[in-house]
Amino acid sequence: MSILIDAKSRIMVQGITGRRGRFHSERMLNNNSPLVGGTSPGKGGDWAFNGRIPVFDTVKDCVDATNADVSVLFVPPHATVDCILEAIEAGIKTIISVTGSVPVQDMMQVKSALRKSDSVLIGPNSPGILVPEIANAGIFPDHIVGAGDVALVSRSGTLSYEVLDILNEAGIGVSVAIGIGDDPIIGMDFKFFLELLESDPHTEQIVLVGGPGGESELVAANYIMESITKPVVAYVVGENLKASIMGSVFSRNSNFFLNSVERKTNAFIEAGALLAKNIEDIPCLLRR
Amino acid sequence: MKLHEYQAKSLFRQAGIPVPASMLATNAVQVKRIASEIGYPVVLKAQILEQGRGKAGGVRLIQHEHEAEQIANEIFKLEINHQTVQSILIEKAFTFNKEYYLGIFSDLDLGSPVLRLSEAGGATCLEKDSFLNARMAERQIDIDQGLHRYQVRQLLTNGDVDPSLWKQFGSIALKLYDIYRSNDATLAEINSLVVTQQNQLYALDAKINIDSLSLFRHESFLDSIDPTYYGWLEHQARKYGVTYHQFTGELGCIVNGMGLAYLTYDQIISMNSIPAAIIDIHGGSTVSSMTSSLELLFQNDSIRAVLINIYGGMTNCEEIAEGILSVTAKARHKKPIFLRLKGTNDISAIETLSGLKQLQIFDSTHELVKAAVDYLKDS
Numbered sequence: 001m002s003i004l005i006d007a008k009s010r011i012m013v014q015g016i017t018g019r020r021g022r023f024h025s026e027r028m029l030n031n032n033s034p035l036v037g038g039t040s041p042g043k044g045g046d047w048a049f050n051g052r053i054p055v056f057d058t059v060k061d062c063v064d065a066t067n068a069d070v071s072v073l074f075v076p077p078h079a080t081v082d083c084i085l086e087a088i089e090a091g092i093k094t095i096i097s098v099t100g101s102v103p104v105q106d107m108m109q110v111k112s113a114l115r116k117s118d119s120v121l122i123g124p125n126s127p128g129i130l131v132p133e134i135a136n137a138g139i140f141p142d143h144i145v146g147a148g149d150v151a152l153v154s155r156s157g158t159l160s161y162e163v164l165d166i167l168n169e170a171g172i173g174v175s176v177a178i179g180i181g182d183d184p185i186i187g188m189d190f191k192f193f194l195e196l197l198e199s200d201p202h203t204e205q206i207v208l209v210g211g212p213g214g215e216s217e218l219v220a221a222n223y224i225m226e227s228i229t230k231p232v233v234a235y236v237v238g239e240n241l242k243a244s245i246m247g248s249v250f251s252r253n254s255n256f257f258l259n260s261v262e263r264k265t266n267a268f269i270e271a272g273a274l275l276a277k278n279i280e281d282i283p284c285l286l287r288r
Numbered sequence: 289m290k291l292h293e294y295q296a297k298s299l300f301r302q303a304g305i306p307v308p309a310s311m312l313a314t315n316a317v318q319v320k321r322i323a324s325e326i327g328y329p330v331v332l333k334a335q336i337l338e339q340g341r342g343k344a345g346g347v348r349l350i351q352h353e354h355e356a357e358q359i360a361n362e363i364f365k366l367e368i369n370h371q372t373v374q375s376i377l378i379e380k381a382f383t384f385n386k387e388y389y390l391g392i393f394s395d396l397d398l399g400s401p402v403l404r405l406s407e408a409g410g411a412t413c414l415e416k417d418s419f420l421n422a423r424m425a426e427r428q429i430d431i432d433q434g435l436h437r438y439q440v441r442q443l444l445t446n447g448d449v450d451p452s453l454w455k456q457f458g459s460i461a462l463k464l465y466d467i468y469r470s471n472d473a474t475l476a477e478i479n480s481l482v483v484t485q486q487n488q489l490y491a492l493d494a495k496i497n498i499d500s501l502s503l504f505r506h507e508s509f510l511d512s513i514d515p516t517y518y519g520w521l522e523h524q525a526r527k528y529g530v531t532y533h534q535f536t537g538e539l540g541c542i543v544n545g546m547g548l549a550y551l552t553y554d555q556i557i558s559m560n561s562i563p564a565a566i567i568d569i570h571g572g573s574t575v576s577s578m579t580s581s582l583e584l585l586f587q588n589d590s591i592r593a594v595l596i597n598i599y600g601g602m603t604n605c606e607e608i609a610e611g612i613l614s615v616t617a618k619a620r621h622k623k624p625i626f627l628r629l630k631g632t633n634d635i636s637a638i639e640t641l642s643g644l645k646q647l648q649i650f651d652s653t654h655e656l657v658k659a660a661v662d663y664l665k666d667s
Binding site for chain 1: 631
């Protein structure tokens with residue numbers, strides 16, 4: 001048991017016959033994640049992976065036949081809005097968009113649809129959810145970390161691997177690892193996951209990994225102060241962006257506001273979280 | 289991605305937003321000829337994407353023909369933050385009574401467009417205080433519903449805008465929203481929107497930023513990306529599907545994902561060094577994005593060493609290794625490569641790289657960055 005994904009979850013993959021979808025679905029099968037089906041329009045009726053997994057034309061067909069309640073998307077960016085809206089309409093509870101770089105106005109349409117539904121969207125540009133020994137709904141590298149009682153919630157995918165690797169080296173396991181997504185507009189924010197983790201019996205401590213740009217970390221810090229009783233270790237990457245005018249190079253290529261890192265680290269300190277100055281410091285700030 | 293004023297105004301004109309008569313020129317002789325056609329007085333406006341062109345002297349009023357060439361030449365000589373002026377927009381000069389600001393922007397945290405109206409417009413509005421002190425009204429727009437006239441009216445009735453202008457405001461706001469939507473803009477603003485003596489609204493300036501993630505469906509904008517502003521290397525990298533961040537040091541870096549880019553950058557800076565470049569090959573990158581990125585760094589003579597920091601989730605480490613092997617096999621310059629390669633299929637990937645003499649492999653970002661920075665300091 002964990003938040004959002006557990007042994008009873010029924011995972012499907014949208015784009016199961018594409019290059020990435022096939023590769024990572026096979027990994028999910030090999031690590032015993034509860035994968036039950038997938039979609040690939042035009043290939044409905046086929047079976048993938050030596051007849052182990054049925055392929056459907058639509059998400060609705062897949063849900064009707066398999067009772068899938070989690071969908072992981074491996075589709076091109078231009079098709080993402082279409083696939084998320086299809087999953088919402090088919091009643092998928094947890095939608096994970098591994099696909100990233102989704103156009104901003106497409107995501108605005110998705111946000112509008114999410115407000116009117118009960119579905120939860122993780123991502124875009126998310127590595128998914130990893131519950132060690134139970135399920136890897138997404139693209140987390142295999143065997144990266146063992147089971148434990150620390151939850152990781154990270155904005156960046158690659159930094160979530162980096163942190164899991166560091167935790168693993170220190171002999172610390174996790175209850176769940178979640179990449180909330182690193183696109184300009186994402187579905188659920190840090191606060192949403194903190195709320196779930198606070199009441200998750202398998203989580204004793206929380207590691208939050210943020211970055212420059214946006215307000216999500218500030219909202220999270222405020223929420224930690226008001227409502228989170230479990231210990232939180234926070235790390236925000238990008239501290240040197242302010243120290244150097246070279247930071248402006250990043251800002252020209254992306255929509256990030258560079259002064260935001262210091263504001264965020266200060267907010268976490270004020271909220272009573274333990275701030276990791278360096279990413280390597282995270283394990284020694286966790287209670288043993 | 290920012291559009292030039294003349295590009296934005298052309299979209300305004302097509303949509304029916306009133307703009308002054310204007311034409312573009314690329315040399316002073318042309319400026320003079322066009323100014324005579326339009327009729328004096330005219331305003332010359334440097335077409336430059338850097339902010340602060342007004343303060344730098346990039347916007348000049350010309351009353352008489354005899355000034356035109358000289359002032360145009362002065363503008364062409366301007367340099368704002370290393371950017372030079374490639375073209376000048378010649379525009380019919382206006383007298384006006386009042387300036388407003390009208391804009392639509394993408395609020396990423398809300399996940400919605402926001403319409404903003406301010407009673408302070410023009411250059412002064414860029415000075416934050418006067419902008420914030422002025423009456424300003426905002427309204428979130430539901431993208432499913434679109435923008436409607438009553439929503440614009442609600443903003444207007446809370447302010448001091450004369451009711452005789454409400455209808456024009458409404459039309460312009462709706463047209464601006466159409467431009468914002470149909471071009472995948474992240475910003476579409478009129479600053480300033482002026483009221484002429486005939487009580488007509490005109491867009492004196494136009495600013496449109498396009499969502500760079502949407503360019504696959506707006507191919508015409510790809511041709512209008514200004515490489516003098518966005519950088520030639522950045523421009524080239526974009527064609528390979530990777531993102532190039534240029535700096536001034538000697539260490540060329542390749543990473544997958546922005547988080548790892550920031551972490552690598554943070555650690556290089558904290559070791560008192562500066563990268564030459566950080567190329568983000570993004571998640572799920574292929575052999576070709578790796579080879580193109582590595583070639584870009586190898587071709588650059590100011591780069592003395594290459595750092596590759598990959599933690600593959602979606603990215604298959606075997607494809608990264610294949611990319612490294614194919615470039616090092618044919619590269620004439622044997623720059624040292626410092627590599628950290630972990631994640632999906634890392635063990636077999638590292639095996640294929642054994643025996644590559646210019647390569648050193650590390651286990652963590654910290655060890656990797658330290659070794660590369662030490663190498664540059666010692667040699």
